Amino acid sequence: MAGLFVFVASPAQYSTVGRSIQLSGSVGGAGSGSVSWVSIQLGAGGPTVKPNGRENWSWQGLIPNNIRPGQAFQIIVTASGVIQTKGWPEPEYETVDGQAVLNVVLENVVPELTVDSFQSPVVVTQFPYVFQLEGSASEAKPEIYGVPQVQYRIGNGAFVAASPVIGNAARWTAGVSVATKGDTVITVQASDNFGSVTTVQKTLTVFEYPMPTEVDPNAKKTLAGVPTTSSITSWTRLEPQCSDADIGASSNARLFDPLWLMTRQWQIGEFQGEDTGSPVQARVRATGALLTRCYFGELPSDNKAPPYDPTLEPLEAVVERRRMRPAGADDSRMLTLAVEAGLHFLRMLERNATAKKYRPAFLAHYVLQPPLTLSADDAGRRFVQTMVGRAPDARRLASAFRQPDSSQIVFDAALNIAAADRAPVQQVASAWLAWYDGLFTEPGAPSQDAWMPSRLEYAVSVATRLSADPQDALTFSASEFDGGRLDWSSFDINKTAGVDTTGDVYPIALTETTMPAPVSFHGAPAPRFWELEDAKIAYGLVSAGPADVAQMLMIEYASTYGNDWFVVPLNLPVGSVTRIDSLVVTDTFGVRSLLRPIGDPELPQPFFSLWQVSILRRAGESLGGDISPSERIGAPVPNLFFLPPTLGRTIDGAPLEDVLFMRDEMANMGWGIERSIESAIETPLKLASDPAPADSAPPPSTALPRYRLSTTVPDNWIPLLPVQPNNTDNAVSQLRPGAVLQPNSTAKPQFARSEVLKALSTQWLYDEEVPREGVHITRRRHMTRWIDGSTWVWTAFRSEVGTGEGSAGLRFDQIEDGGRSEQGFD
Known part of the structure; x- marks a missing residue:
């Protein structure tokens, strides 16, 4: 049967349309007939509209309300017309229909x-x-x-x-x-x-909480506004003194005169007590968040930082870590590790039935070779002579196994490993390489190094956010960390530069209900009558003069207010930032009291800053003038508890490197004295640290005068010469490491050998970082265990106060004549 063909030109099939839609199309197949009408139905069972035109039709309007945002629906276009079926001798016509169904989706637009x-x-x-x-x-x-x-x-x-x-x-x-x-x-x-x-x-x-009833305005009140009858002659505690050897009368606690007892109660102020109960329950509501970002080095401005999980990595280890393992086969550091790790690889080969037959090949191909230069100490030379040609070199093994372009280990063809045996040998090599790389934690890139050589200290910033509000994005910066314990007091909130935490995991709400525990201390009054108190500390027997205000306040607090404090524990994860939202205390009478945190905007401005993190104040920045105290630079931030991932205990090794920075006013320069450096066998190598004494005996008076170009300086005394910087960081002067050139015609300069001074080759030392008392830098190994049971070993610097000024005895242009010397200039 013939029919009409309905075409929809716009929109396309299965497309997303707006609430305001424009439809267009055409109708074909009428031939010599005509199209009678076209209708459009918006949705199954929905309203019907008439378009403009017939053979070429169009319509524009709004989708009805019964179709919801994001809903899929149909647009049904129906056309009807007549066509001529017979033309002679009399024409005949037939009514025909056509339909097109368009499936679309309404755009999801909601308020x-x-x-x-x-x-x-x-x-x-x-x-x-x-x-x-x-x-x-x-x-x-x-x-x-x-x-x-x-x-x-x-x-x-x-x-x-x-x-x-x-x-x-x-x-x-x-x-x-x-x-x-x-x-x-x-x-x-x-x-x-x-x-x-x-x-x-x-x-x-x-x-x-209703307002208290009015009291007599003329009555005596305490500082808290509570009526009182106390005076300077009142007592807060009565202690009986019994000189009788028999304690029977005292232990009986007989009451002879009730009126006398009531007067004693009035005397110590018991009638002034309020009808309050003891706390039996405390509910704490807080908002906490784990640290999510960590930036190593001084934070210049708003920066992206790599993710950081405090539950997996201790912060002190990743901040203090220095390079330990040798960089290649030519690096003579940690030869003992290279030998021991190489022997461990042979042991792993022996435990595999297939791989152990290639033990001689690995040993011959990766055997320890003689170094280009022998160790400076006798123990190191003996170790090298003993192990050369006898043990594999882990430095060469690690370099050969690491493939920068492939995760699969490719062996040298000289090993002649059969194709069928490559998989077991690769398994052993991969396991050994994972063990070798996991022995120590080291910075993998310069961006992971927190040591600032120009300041002789570490710098690190960690960040998190307490909510999606930009005001709750927090960045904690430790810009002057000398090494050691990295606790909350090492950090300040950085307001001038922050780490971007957009999109990080939002925090969770913390709610904990517990029973408050009373605070106890030595010498506190016993709460029970029959309880014997500790006699080691008796505050009532502490002698105090009229001017001993601190002692009298301490006695008053311990005797009267010592039992007014309670501890409410709150379990927090390591490496988190917490903000207290509310503390509701329920007492024995069922009364619930709301305690607001310090810094609540509805409370007066607090004058308490203990245990609070301060805002970072940089050099030259003002403490604030007309701004509010909470926005001043250096002001504490209330109601913010920072629990950094601090290590509990570490095992520290002996100093492997010892460098002393001191000023020499006579020579008008500074010195970096390398007192010891790490040897090839991971032991401290002592270096001569005292300058050579001058000639004790003067030349004979009859001898000719002689000229001395300069005095000698020990090889381990590295000069720090003042230079003028490029003024990009507003520094007045900086110290640049030099080299010692002895006046012995060898023309061989002695450069720095310690890691501390080598780091100054790219960053010069700020002049103010070497004060008159000097700086003492040591480098040593550390080991600890983290909360997940993992073992962490790293090498770190420690910056301490030096030993004061010194002198190398450096002088130039001297004329020595008969025991008398005429000095030129220093």
Whole structure:
């Protein structure tokens, strides 16, 4: 049977269309007939519209509201017409139809709704509690969807329309009134003209604490405003003195005169006590986040930093680590490790039935070769002479097994390993290489080195964020870390430069309910009558004069207020930052008290900065003038507890390298004295550190005068010469390491051999980093275990105070004549 052909030109099949749509197409197959009508149905069972035109039709309009955002639906185009089936002798016509079905998806456009954060929990003296609720509401295509309508409701109440902010249609505001205490759910929803709704819920916690009753304004009060009858003649504690050897009368605790006891109670102020109970439960709510980023070195500005997981790596180890293993076969460091690791490779070959037959080949091909230069100490030379030609060299093995372009180990053809045996031998080599690389932790790239040679100290920055709010992005910088224990006090909050933590894992809420434990200390009064107190410390017997204010305050605190403190434990993960949100204490009478953290905006400005992290203050920056105290540079940041991944205990080795920096005012320069360096067998190699004494006996008076170009200096005294920098860092002067050239016609300079001074070849030392007392740098091995049981071994620098000024006795241009010398210049 003949029929019409309906074509849809736009939009395409299975495409995404907007709420405002434009359809076009054509109808064919009518021939000598005609198209009677065309209709468009929007969705199965939806409304029908008439397009413009018939053979070539088009329509533009809005998708109806019954089709939701993101929903797939059909557009059905139907056409009807007549065609001529017979032309002679009389024409005949037949009614025909045609249909096209277009499958499309409506764009997912819904209102975007945000609710600004508000204070919760809050404490009020009476209800209702009124506050301003604000936020924003917008639509992706306002010209089609319009401005969303915002409504809110309190608890299960009815929805109430919010008011748009004048001059900013995207912002809305509402005056909210809460009449019940406890947790109240506030629901806010935004809807557009097509029935799309977005809902956001917030919880408001309100505590009610009525104001205390009025007291006599003329009555005597304590500093806290509590009425009192105490005076300078009152007592806070009575201690009986019994000189009788028989303690029976004292232990009986007989009461002869109740009135006398009541006067004693009045005397020590017991009648002033409030009807309060002891805390039996404490609920802590906090927000915490683990460290997510770590930047090594001084943080110049906002930077990207590699990810860091404090549960896997101790921060001190990754900050202090230095290069340990030799870089190649020509590096003479740690020869003992090269030999021991090579022998361990032979042992691993022996344990494999297939690979052990290639033990002679590996030993012959990678045997330890004689070094280009022998070790400077006798022990090192004997070790080299003993092991050369007898043990494999792990340096050469590691270089051969590491393939920069492939993860699979490729063996040298000279080993003659059969194709069938390559897999077992590769398995042994891979296991040995993983063991060799995991022995020590070292910086893998210059960006992982936190040591700053120009400052003779470490610098590191760690970062995390407590929420998606940019104000909760925190960067902690330790810019002057000398080595040792890297604790929270080593860090400051960096406000001028930060590490980008956008997109990192957001924190979790911490809630812990526990029983408060009373604080105890030596000499505290016993809480029970029959409990014998410790007699080692008796605060009542401490003698104090009229001017001993500190001792009297200590006695007063221990005797009167010592039992007013309680400890509430809070379990926190290592390497986290925590902010206390609320602390609710329940006492024995069932009364719940809300304790606000220090720094709460509704509390007065605190004058307490102990155990709080400060804001980093750089050289030349002001402490702040007209800005608020909380924004001043160097001011403490309240309510922020930083628990860095600090090591508990480390095993430290003997110093392998010892370098002393000192100033020489006579020579107008500084010296880097290499007192010991690491030998090839990983032991300290002592170097002569004292300058050679001058000639003790003067030449005979009859001898001719002689000229001395300069005095000699020990080879391990490396000069630090002052130079003028390029002023890119506003430095006045810097110290550049030089070399010793002895006046013995050898013309062979003696350069630095220690790792500390070699690091200064690219970065010159700031002049102020070598004060008059000097600097003492040591390098040694450290080992520890981390919380996951892993073992960490690394080499680190330690920066300590030096031994003061010194002199190398360096002088130039001297004329020695008959025991008398005329010096030129220093």
